Amino acid sequence: MRDDPTQSDQTDGEVARYPQTGRFLMGRGRTRMTPEERRVLEDTAMAVKDYPARHHLVRRGEPVDSSMMLIEGYVTRYMDDREGYRQLVSVHVPGDFVDLHGFPTGRLDHDIGTLGPVKVALFDHQALVGITERHPTLTRFLWFATLIDAAMHREWIFRLGRLGAEGRLAHLFCELYARLEMVGLAQDGQFDLPLTQPDLAEACGLTGVHVNRTLRTLRERGLLTFKNGRVEILDHRGLCTTAEFNSDYLYSDCGVWKTS
Amino acid sequence: MRDDPTQSDQTDGEVARYPQTGRFLMGRGRTRMTPEERRVLEDTAMAVKDYPARHHLVRRGEPVDSSMMLIEGYVTRYMDDREGYRQLVSVHVPGDFVDLHGFPTGRLDHDIGTLGPVKVALFDHQALVGITERHPTLTRFLWFATLIDAAMHREWIFRLGRLGAEGRLAHLFCELYARLEMVGLAQDGQFDLPLTQPDLAEACGLTGVHVNRTLRTLRERGLLTFKNGRVEILDHRGLCTTAEFNSDYLYSDCGVWKTS
DNA sequence: CGGAGGTTTGAGAGGCGTCAACCTCCGTGG
DNA sequence: CCACGGAGGTTGACGCCTCTCAAACCTCCG
Known part of the structure; x- marks a missing residue:
């Protein structure tokens, strides 16, 4: 269980220090965030919530005033066609800021639901406005995180098309x-x-x-x-x-x- | 040619005032940007360039230090599979900030090319850093623009999948x-x-x-x-x-x- | 023990790909 | 002025990948 000293220890240490956001951008330049920025992000998390498997989290179109970072478990985003058949548009793993895109947009164009049981941390959009006003570099990291989602979307388009x-x-x-x-x-x-x-x-x-x-x-x-x-x-x-x-x-x- | 007074006049007036960025977010909350923000964005554009049809603009993986807003014409982003068959992942129309996502990410995961002849305005990334430091609201509009692209990606996934x-x-x-x-x-x-x-x-x-x-x-x-x-x-x-x-x-x- | 949801396998149908031929259009050059 | 070539558009024949419908089986759990 602890055979891989470098990766696991690094992961565990970071998660111990930042229990809610420790996996955010891990392996993707998290190390380039300053300790202060990591702390600001961690302290911006409002509440931690648990949800059971196969549970609806957000419905298409409804206004949102907070966003979720996934701490444990798996979440998916999906859209339904006319006959009720689903198309998943993403699968999220711990560390993903699942619906951060709801912050600039104010609503979502798809549904979000859990796969297995999950634990998420909530971020109030008002608090995120504060980050964009006082922490431009951290803001660009958050922006970057939403763009990784977009990159994965593109890869899914390729996958389905070719x-x-x-x-x-x-x-x-x-x-x-x-x-x-x-x-x-x-x-x-x-x-x-x-x-x-x-x-x-x-x-x-x-x-x-x-x-x-x-x-x-x-x-x-x-x-x-x-x-x-x-x-x-x-x-x-x-x-x-x-x-x-x-x-x-x-x-x-x-x-x-x-x-x- | 001018049968539609409301829409066309509004469009034309805005494009006259902001010749390079007048169509940015038009019909999507551009009117909620302040005149100062529109002016800041317009003045941030460095150079306007023309390219012929079927011309390569950016190649996958190469570092980028500026982004393009499309002023006239059509641009596409695409990926190639192993046998060289293409999958388009987006088609861009005037007003689109084609590769703004290259600003937080620093490089692109796909190619960009023109379809017909185009005119684009270039935005230096250093200048965009300045916007994130001094104009948080405008920053959120820019962020929002990249998220519309992500929403279109999702719809393309749905289209191909279902x-x-x-x-x-x-x-x-x-x-x-x-x-x-x-x-x-x-x-x-x-x-x-x-x-x-x-x-x-x-x-x-x-x-x-x-x-x-x-x-x-x-x-x-x-x-x-x-x-x-x-x-x-x-x-x-x-x-x-x-x-x-x-x-x-x-x-x-x-x-x-x-x-x- | 019975039911529900998921997995596995079969048979047949259909949508889309492949290959090929021929067409039109248009720019180039003799 | 006409011959030529290339790119894109159109149509047909054929085959395969995936869907649909169906049934059996398995496992978990109330």
């Missing part, structure tokens, strides 16, 4: 592993992912049935297994190739997945 | 009409669009051949025509239905396309 079923699933697993690894929540190609096969289908523009067949193919090719909410990557080189995955878009500064 | 060929093309045309109409560059369901059928295919995750067949279907259904870079929407209600289009995500404050 890859087949195998590539789409492989790409999703590559992305999640890279992101979880950055915040110290994945090691040795393994990580938890509280998704069902229909959930994966909604993320990849496929049907549950076809996801099932495609997962079998990936398993038979020796690339990965996915069972009971646990992902085990067996051949990450091969998985990256199938996914046409290049982690540049994650703006990581410690990437082990630089597979240009 | 719609068939007809819906994808219809959705793209709905979006472009709504955006061009906001900045005074589309009326009566008509607008210019310097794209080929293969270009549309790259935007919609289809092949050129299938785009051709699908355009014919849309034409036969009496929804729209697309010929020689000119779009004519014949039945926008029907087009919106086919596209499952709802313009909320464009954050317009004057939308005629509110088709919940």
Whole structure:
């Protein structure tokens, strides 16, 4: 559990010092934030809340006056089509400032819900206005965080537009592993992912049935297994190739997945 | 040419006063920017440059120290897959701050190129730092602008994940009409669009051949025509239905396309 | 023990891709 | 003035990937 001294210790120490925001931008230039900026951000968090699995957090269109940073668990953002079929537009991991974009926009154009049980920290928008007035550098870090989301959106567009079923699933697993690894929540190609096969289908523009067949193919090719909410990557080189995955878009500064 | 007094006059007056940035956030809360903020932004523009059609503007990965606002013409952002097939991730119209996201991030995760001939205004990142230090409200407007791009990305994910060929093309045309109409560059369901059928295919995750067949279907259904870079929407209600289009995500404050 | 949700597998249909041919348009150059 | 070439548009034949519909099975849990 503590075999990896450098990464895990660094992660744990930071999370101990900043229990609510310790994973924010970790692996992406968090180290370039000053201790004061980290402290200001941590102290801006208002309340910590827990929510159960499969719980609605924000509905499309409703005005928002606070934003959530994810501390533990997984959250997804999604949109429904006319017949009620979902399309996930993002999956969030601890350290993500899930709906910070609601601060400049004032409302959201999509729904937000939990996957597994989660813990989030709330940030009042009034307090964020204070940050933009007194801490321009920290403001640019926050802005940057919302732009990483945009970069991931672009990659999802690429995935849906240009890859087949195998590539789409492989790409999703590559992305999640890279992101979880950055915040110290994945090691040795393994990580938890509280998704069902229909959930994966909604993320990849496929049907549950076809996801099932495609997962079998990936398993038979020796690339990965996915069972009971646990992902085990067996051949990450091969998985990256199938996914046409290049982690540049994650703006990581410690990437082990630089597979240009 | 000047049949629409309200919209066109408003547009023209604003563009006369702010020749480089007059269309920025037009139809999206530009009116909530103070005259001083508009002036500061206009005066921050360094140089105006012209580029020919089908010209590379920025390459993936290279460091950037300035950003472009589009004044005239069309620009696209795109990514290439392993075999060189493109996926467009956005199409930009005048008033768009095309690569403002390069300011907080310092580099881009995709390529940018012109479609037709364009005119752009350059903004030095050093000058933008100055804005974040002295104009927090204007900073939030700039941030907001980058988040509209993210909202459009999400809608593109939905389009590719959940719609068939007809819906994808219809959705793209709905979006472009709504955006061009906001900045005074589309009326009566008509607008210019310097794209080929293969270009549309790259935007919609289809092949050129299938785009051709699908355009014919849309034409036969009496929804729209697309010929020689000119779009004519014949039945926008029907087009919106086919596209499952709802313009909320464009954050317009004057939308005629509110088709919940 | 029974039911619900998720997983797995099969059979058949359809949407979109691939390959190929031919067309028009238009700029270039002999 | 006409020949030529290239890019984009159009249409047809065929095949594959993915969807749809269906049923069986499995596991968890009340």
